[in-house]
Amino acid sequence: MRKLVFVIACYVLLFPAIVHCAGTDRDSVLAVVGIVTDESAELGDFPAFIVSAESVLVVVPSDSKGSLRRELRIVGDKPDVPMWIAHGVSKQSLDTRSNVVIYFSRPGTWVLAAKTDAVEDMRREGLIVSPIQWTPLKRLLEPSFGEVLSRKLLSRKERLPERLAEPQIAEVDTLNVLENLTFLCFDSSSQTYKTRYSCRSETYDEVVPFLTNLLRTYLSDPAWSVDTMHFEISLCPHGKHLVNIIASRPGRRTSASYVICAHYDATAYREADWDWQTDPAPGSDDNGSGVVAVLECARLLANVDLDVGLKFIAFSGEEQGLLGSSYYVNHLSQADSIIGVINFDMLGYAQPSKLIEITYDWKSAWLAALLTSCADSSFSLPLVGKNRTGIYNSDHASFWAQGIPGIMLNDRTEESGVPAYPYYHTTSDTLGNVDIGQVCDVIRLVTDFMSQFATVGEDSLSDIALSPSSIELNWPGRDWGEPLVEGSEVTAKIRATNLGGSMREPVPYSLEIWEGERQSGRLVYDDTLEIFLAKGMSSDLVASWQLAEGFYGDLTLTFVLLPIVEGIESDLGNNETHVEQTVMPEHLVFDKLHVYPNPLTDVRSAKLAFEILYRETDPIAVLEISVFDITGRMIGEGKLKLTNVFKDFEIGYNANIDLSDFIFDGDLAPGIYLLVARARIIGESDRAVEQTLFAVDR
Numbered sequence: 001m002r003k004l005v006f007v008i009a010c011y012v013l014l015f016p017a018i019v020h021c022a023g024t025d026r027d028s029v030l031a032v033v034g035i036v037t038d039e040s041a042e043l044g045d046f047p048a049f050i051v052s053a054e055s056v057l058v059v060v061p062s063d064s065k066g067s068l069r070r071e072l073r074i075v076g077d078k079p080d081v082p083m084w085i086a087h088g089v090s091k092q093s094l095d096t097r098s099n100v101v102i103y104f105s106r107p108g109t110w111v112l113a114a115k116t117d118a119v120e121d122m123r124r125e126g127l128i129v130s131p132i133q134w135t136p137l138k139r140l141l142e143p144s145f146g147e148v149l150s151r152k153l154l155s156r157k158e159r160l161p162e163r164l165a166e167p168q169i170a171e172v173d174t175l176n177v178l179e180n181l182t183f184l185c186f187d188s189s190s191q192t193y194k195t196r197y198s199c200r201s202e203t204y205d206e207v208v209p210f211l212t213n214l215l216r217t218y219l220s221d222p223a224w225s226v227d228t229m230h231f232e233i234s235l236c237p238h239g240k241h242l243v244n245i246i247a248s249r250p251g252r253r254t255s256a257s258y259v260i261c262a263h264y265d266a267t268a269y270r271e272a273d274w275d276w277q278t279d280p281a282p283g284s285d286d287n288g289s290g291v292v293a294v295l296e297c298a299r300l301l302a303n304v305d306l307d308v309g310l311k312f313i314a315f316s317g318e319e320q321g322l323l324g325s326s327y328y329v330n331h332l333s334q335a336d337s338i339i340g341v342i343n344f345d346m347l348g349y350a351q352p353s354k355l356i357e358i359t360y361d362w363k364s365a366w367l368a369a370l371l372t373s374c375a376d377s378s379f380s381l382p383l384v385g386k387n388r389t390g391i392y393n394s395d396h397a398s399f400w401a402q403g404i405p406g407i408m409l410n411d412r413t414e415e416s417g418v419p420a421y422p423y424y425h426t427t428s429d430t431l432g433n434v435d436i437g438q439v440c441d442v443i444r445l446v447t448d449f450m451s452q453f454a455t456v457g458e459d460s461l462s463d464i465a466l467s468p469s470s471i472e473l474n475w476p477g478r479d480w481g482e483p484l485v486e487g488s489e490v491t492a493k494i495r496a497t498n499l500g501g502s503m504r505e506p507v508p509y510s511l512e513i514w515e516g517e518r519q520s521g522r523l524v525y526d527d528t529l530e531i532f533l534a535k536g537m538s539s540d541l542v543a544s545w546q547l548a549e550g551f552y553g554d555l556t557l558t559f560v561l562l563p564i565v566e567g568i569e570s571d572l573g574n575n576e577t578h579v580e581q582t583v584m585p586e587h588l589v590f591d592k593l594h595v596y597p598n599p600l601t602d603v604r605s606a607k608l609a610f611e612i613l614y615r616e617t618d619p620i621a622v623l624e625i626s627v628f629d630i631t632g633r634m635i636g637e638g639k640l641k642l643t644n645v646f647k648d649f650e651i652g653y654n655a656n657i658d659l660s661d662f663i664f665d666g667d668l669a670p671g672i673y674l675l676v677a678r679a680r681i682i683g684e685s686d687r688a689v690e691q692t693l694f695a696v697d698r
Helices: 002-022 093-097 116-124 139-142 144-160 174-185 201-218 286-302 323-330 365-373 396-402 436-449
Strands: 028-034 047-050 055-061 073-077 085-089 100-107 109-113 128-131 225-232 241-249 257-263 307-313 337-345 356-360 385-388 406-410 471-474 488-500 507-515 523-532 538-546 553-563 577-582 589-595 607-613 620-627 634-642 672-680 688-696
Touching: 047 139, 055 100, 055 139, 073 100, 073 286, 116 128, 128 323, 139 356, 144 337, 144 365, 174 201, 174 286, 174 436, 174 672, 201 225, 201 241, 201 286, 225 323, 241 323, 257 286, 257 323, 257 436, 286 307, 286 337, 323 396, 337 365, 337 396, 356 365, 356 436, 365 385, 365 406, 365 436, 396 406, 396 523, 406 436, 471 553, 488 553, 507 538, 523 538, 589 672, 589 688, 607 672
Parallel strands: 257 307, 257 337, 337 406, 356 385
Antiparallel strands: 028 055, 028 073, 047 055, 085 109, 085 128, 100 109, 225 241, 241 307, 356 406, 471 488, 488 538, 507 523, 507 553, 553 577, 589 607, 620 634, 620 672, 672 688
């Protein structure tokens, strides 16, 4: 008993220190490491952010820096305040700010730590400051599925030239492009230029309905959806809502999508004495030209049947630090697979001659190369590719920060990434400075690129499909009604059905089975086999494997059947299916015992929670509970019978069990208490013992 009291006393003394350590970042440091390095695997799970074409900023534990290689350069402690990236800022501007700490810099780009109010002051001065989007390093460095998928779809077309037909895409309507640009920038009734500054009510009241209605008009097919995404920023007074406008349609082969986007907000902060509340911000080149390019691409591609999904997005809040695109990316679901992003930002400055840059990072060079390949000998617009890894100066960068490939099409820039356009962010960014011909050339380039993904004729293509109902699982004991148990041998019968055209010859397929999701789970079966099926016929495939030891609970089994030879499947989207199973533990499992709330002020409102799992057929389990004070004196006890098989109990939610039911006096004085629980099956000895501390604080 003295030992028990000593343990409790040590816990009471150490508890404040433990809580303090758990709630701070002082146990982490910021380090810069090369993009391609031997340390990638060792650092793969740590938060990271790409800061240049060669370097990544990584958060690593302080105690590991000594064991890592010399390539790791420590640049400071992980700060307690948010971190940001500033673009186009002078060092002199930052040096004068005592509340800003710089951790990494390159020409025109600064990674810094500062409180949110300090950053908002910088934004009010017109500086472009965006929050750091931390992402695990391995996600930033892993191969892009977009490159694999795009090249696979395009190679299939190259191998089947007799099945290809050029999609019928209408000509770019130059007058339509000009009319849309004029509406965005100019008020014909008053003969004055407009504003599209994010916080101005005109932007929300006029521009958002215009863009939304126009997209719904162009994309009238029911397969398209046009939605709005609302969000607030504290920079705008009165909690103004900003709005992203998103049009989307899944593809015939895959729901994974290309994104074609532009920001529709504008600013003129570089002009002396400009007042955002009263003065215009016409933004004809930046970025009315990009917005009208998105609209015209939507009109031209509306009815083109594509293998890939397609999204058209108009972002808001770009000029305040990529706020709209950051919000969109941070709210992507797992179902929102993005192949690549094509961002239009400033397309109309053609002095001294026409030219468009393709801005890319190291992970999206493949997309820049594919797009460039569409510019055939008859295409007169010069294209210049520029690797701008680490320069986060437009909405494509929000996707970069999450490891999603993206490129920006833009007119001339300086080496730092700052636009060469002399009227950039001024009230002189007007219609007369925009070369509509160059904007239309960019539209042709992108629509020609997307037309490469037009669906080929499917009459002669097979379509092997899997579904959850096509999977039959068997294991020892199933015929006697026994559950699936950890470590069991499982046999799957997989029925593959050809929903498309008849196969002309046997085709090799790869069959994979994963415990969990594909690529991220555990691969338990991988084999190559031949399939030869007529239209509408099925074949049963059989595979066996051993379940993992020590795993129990809900398990997703993923079955993938893919052709090894390209160009014989009409729909690869139905070659993967999932089956949900519950895996039982071999023996009783009892854990996650705790009292909540903790600390508590009223014992009568406290609940007891735990998890207990067991596989016996219709058993009765008993939970014996004892409560002790800090001196080791028992102050409460009781028993709880549990008759549910394989049930997660959250007492107070399922059974509404109160802690006070196990206290002799029904109340407790302030202090630290120990609760011990023994779980067992009736008629057997103890299987598991758990204990937890809780505090009473008046």
